[in-house]
Amino acid sequence: MNRSMAIARREFDSYFRSPIAYVVITAFLIASGFAFYQDFVPGEPATMRNTLNWMVWFLVFLTPILSMGLLAQEWSSGTIETLMTAPVNDLDVVLGKFFGNFALLVVMLIPTLLYVALLAIYARPDLGPIFSGYVGILLTGALFIAIGVFCSSLTRSQMVAVVLAVLILCLATVVPYLIRVEVANMRPFFLRMLDQTVYRRYSDFSKGVLDLGNIVFFLLSTAVFLFLTVKVLESRRWK
Amino acid sequence: MISVSQLTKEYGNVTAVDRVSFEVGKGQIVGFLGPNGAGKSTTLRMLTCYLPPTSGGAAINGFDIFHQSEQVRANLGYLPENTPLYTEMTVEEYLHFRGRLRGMDRNKRRERIEYVVKKCWLGDFRNRVIGHLSKGMRQRVGLADALLHNPAVLILDEPTVGLDPGQVIESRNLLKELAGQHTILLSTHILREVEATCDRAIFIRQGRIVAQGTLEELRASRRNQARVLVECRGPAEQVKNTLSHVSGVSKVEVLNGDHRGSEGYIVAAVRSQESRDVREEVARTIIQNGWPLREIRLESASLEEFFVELMASQAMSRAGGAA
Numbered sequence: 390m391n392r393s394m395a396i397a398r399r400e401f402d403s404y405f406r407s408p409i410a411y412v413v414i415t416a417f418l419i420a421s422g423f424a425f426y427q428d429f430v431p432g433e434p435a436t437m438r439n440t441l442n443w444m445v446w447f448l449v450f451l452t453p454i455l456s457m458g459l460l461a462q463e464w465s466s467g468t469i470e471t472l473m474t475a476p477v478n479d480l481d482v483v484l485g486k487f488f489g490n491f492a493l494l495v496v497m498l499i500p501t502l503l504y505v506a507l508l509a510i511y512a513r514p515d516l517g518p519i520f521s522g523y524v525g526i527l528l529t530g531a532l533f534i535a536i537g538v539f540c541s542s543l544t545r546s547q548m549v550a551v552v553l554a555v556l557i558l559c560l561a562t563v564v565p566y567l568i569r570v571e572v573a574n575m576r577p578f579f580l581r582m583l584d585q586t587v588y589r590r591y592s593d594f595s596k597g598v599l600d601l602g603n604i605v606f607f608l609l610s611t612a613v614f615l616f617l618t619v620k621v622l623e624s625r626r627w628k
Numbered sequence: 629m630i631s632v633s634q635l636t637k638e639y640g641n642v643t644a645v646d647r648v649s650f651e652v653g654k655g656q657i658v659g660f661l662g663p664n665g666a667g668k669s670t671t672l673r674m675l676t677c678y679l680p681p682t683s684g685g686a687a688i689n690g691f692d693i694f695h696q697s698e699q700v701r702a703n704l705g706y707l708p709e710n711t712p713l714y715t716e717m718t719v720e721e722y723l724h725f726r727g728r729l730r731g732m733d734r735n736k737r738r739e740r741i742e743y744v745v746k747k748c749w750l751g752d753f754r755n756r757v758i759g760h761l762s763k764g765m766r767q768r769v770g771l772a773d774a775l776l777h778n779p780a781v782l783i784l785d786e787p788t789v790g791l792d793p794g795q796v797i798e799s800r801n802l803l804k805e806l807a808g809q810h811t812i813l814l815s816t817h818i819l820r821e822v823e824a825t826c827d828r829a830i831f832i833r834q835g836r837i838v839a840q841g842t843l844e845e846l847r848a849s850r851r852n853q854a855r856v857l858v859e860c861r862g863p864a865e866q867v868k869n870t871l872s873h874v875s876g877v878s879k880v881e882v883l884n885g886d887h888r889g890s891e892g893y894i895v896a897a898v899r900s901q902e903s904r905d906v907r908e909e910v911a912r913t914i915i916q917n918g919w920p921l922r923e924i925r926l927e928s929a930s931l932e933e934f935f936v937e938l939m940a941s942q943a944m945s946r947a948g949g950a951a
Contacts, residue, residue: 395728399714406716467712471773474676475729476702626679 392477396485400459401492409458413451414497420447425504435512440504441522441595445588448494448526448533449562453554455493456537457547459486460622464545479622483615486538487531494530498523518597525594528607529587533558535614542621562588629654629781629811630675634684637670637835644670646835647684652828657807659822660815662832663939668815669709671832672785675813676706689780702730705774705810709785711766715759719750719769722758723776730777744772747802763790767799775806782806784814788821800824819935833938847931855927856898856907857883862919864894871896874913876904893922 404410424443428436463469472482508514540554541547565586569575575583583589590603630652637645645667652658660668673679675686677697685692691699714722720741727737745754748768753761758769767787774782787803788796803812803825816822822829823843830840839846860867864882871880879899900906907924914921 391731392729395725398728399717399725402721403714403716466715467708467710468714469712470673470678470708471706471712471770472729474678474701474704474706474708475726476698476731477729478698 392481393485393488396472396477396482397487397489397492400486400489404455404489404493409454410493413454417444417447417451417497418500421501421504425501429504429507435508435514437505437508437514437519437522438595440501441519441526442592444498444501444526445529445562445591448530449558450555452490452494452530452533453537453540453551453558456486456490456534456541456554457551458541459490459538460541460618461544461547461550464625465547473626479619482622483538483542483618486541487534487615490534490538491531494534495527498526498530515597518595521597521599522595524599525591525603528594528604528611529591532587532607532611532614535611535618536561539614539618539621542618542625561586565589629656630686630688630813632671632675632684632686635671635674635681635686636683637667637674637679638682644835645674645681648832648835648837649684650830650837650840652811652813654811655808656827657803657812657814657825658828658830659826660813660830660832661817661819661822661935662815663817666832667835668817668832669785670835672706672783672813672815673708676704676783677701702777703780705777705779705782707767707770707774707782707784707787709789711770713758713766713769716757718755718757719745719761719772720754722769723772726773726776732777740776740778744775747775748772749798764792764795767791767795771799771802780811782810782812782814784812786816787814788816788818817939819932831935831938838938839934843931846934850931850934852902854900856900856910857923857925857927858896858898858910858914858921859893859923860896860914860919860921861892862894862914862917867894867896867914867917867919870913870917871898871910874898874906874909876900876906876909897927 421440421444425437425440428439460469463472505514505516505519536557537550537554540557541550543553544550565583566588569580569583590606593600593603630650632651633649635645635648636643648667648671650658660671662668670679674681675688675693677693677700680694685694687693688700689703691703693700714725717725723741723744724737727740732740741754745751748771750765750768750772753765758766761769767790771784771787774784784803788799791799800821803814806812807825807827814821814826826843828840828842829846831838831846839849841849858871868880868882871877877898878901881897881899883895883897898906898910905926907926911921911924914924
């Protein structure tokens with residue numbers, strides 16, 4: 390565990406050595422600021438629900454940018470060789486990369502607590518749904534990052550990694566959402582299928598529902614993608 | 629310390645490393661010599677547990693590279709080819725990171741970083757960003773990292789490539805200094821490098837070991853393989869038989885026996901026993917038989933020539949394979 394923490398710490402620090410962390414955090418805060426501004430009107434309910442929902446959409450496009458280099462860059466620069474010849478195993482590496490990125494997500498979300506503070510100053514917001522909404526966004530973000538790390542392990546090109554990750558994340562969120570909105574008279578079977586997707590499950594959290602099934606869904610799918618990444622790392626060395 | 633037996637790596641149909649076996653004793657410094665593409669890096673990568681071997685095995689410090697990979701890596705310092713480093717970090721940050729990976733606590737890291745920075749002349753550069761350093765300086769950072777945990781075994785892939793002459797000499801001195809405390813296996817394609825630093829050399833070509841031993845041993849064995857080339861005009865079979873009976877001659881070959889050389893001259897290669905010089909005897913015999921003698925010379929077989937041959941044959945076989 391110490392070894393993954395060493396790797397996580399290095400990844401987290403290295404975000405701030407390049408413009409990438411600053412650019413992504415700025416973009417995220419501007420976008421979520423606008424989302425909040427739309428709702429922060431007298432007479433509207435004092436909730437974060439819309440803002441939090443919007444944040445998930447932003448993360449679909451922003452987390453892949455943060456995770457694209459995690460492993461792809463190790464392959465392309467050759468540092469994977471120095472890394473793997475230290476006494477670490479594949480799981481240490483994958484967890485380290487994952488938590489390094491996750492820490493950045495947390496840092497990115499902290500300033501948005503300011504919106505909660507503003508709501509609390511001007512109104513009496515119900516803190517329950519806000520809390521569950523944040524739990525949800527951390528779980529969703531974790532899954533997004535796991536998918537991003539996985540895509541990054543497949544290639545030495547960061548470009549390929551980012552495009553692939555955005556594609557997968559869109560298939561899990563934007564696409565089912567659009568189908569639901571656009572297609573009328575859907576068979577109940579397909580409706581139920583669509584309700585299994587990431588976005589539908591996330592909206593439960595922002596409504597204030599901490600459903601065990603949803604939590605397990607996010608934790609499990611995150612674990613699956615991290616596991617797949619470990620397998621990719623293993624198999625790439627056997628070639 | 630390092631014991632390798634029948635180590636083999638195949639990529640599809642290509643055998644990159646073919647049943648390589650050797651030993652490196654404690655405190656020794658051994659050079660792994662061969663042209664590019666001979667399988668040096670692949671062998672070192674298997675020893676450092678980066679690549680799994682197709683068959684065969686090796687033990688480092690008594691630990692098996694396959695089943696005790698983590699212990700092997702804990703006892704090993706490795707400098708990969710081209711020294712890949714995280715370019716956005718400073719030298720000191722990088723060494724701290726590597727120390728943490730190896731489970732060293734803060735005090736231990738500080739103490740060891742102090743030591744390796746001094747050993748590798750990185751003192752003025754410890755707060756510099758690695759991406760801004762020259763190739764030679766990066767090499768030193770890689771070496772500092774390899775030494776950080778005071779490993780019993782050091783494996784260095786082309787440690788002096790890309791250094792300027794002054795740095796090469798410094799590096800060689802450092803290697804010699806380290807040899808007492810560490811067992812070192814280094815790869816190179818420069819013979820002089822081995823002469824300057826190594827106790828023993830292992831020559832590898834197309835994935836196979838073609839010679840190994842101390843440089844003295846290798847030189848002696850080359851001398852034994854020295855041959856006298858004789859160019860004379862006479863019937864090939866008869867020349868061969870006659871020369872075979874000259875005292876001190878062990879073997880005679882006619883190099884252009886079938887199709888006679890220019891103007892009926894043939895070239896015979898005469899090998900002698902125990903590096904005796906048989907030129908005078910051979911010349912006398914030929915003259916006595918009335919065969920016109922055009923040239924007689926000792927083909928020297930220095931280690932250098934052997935090495936040049938080695939390099940050239942690999943290049944030729946590769947060109948042939950591509951054609």
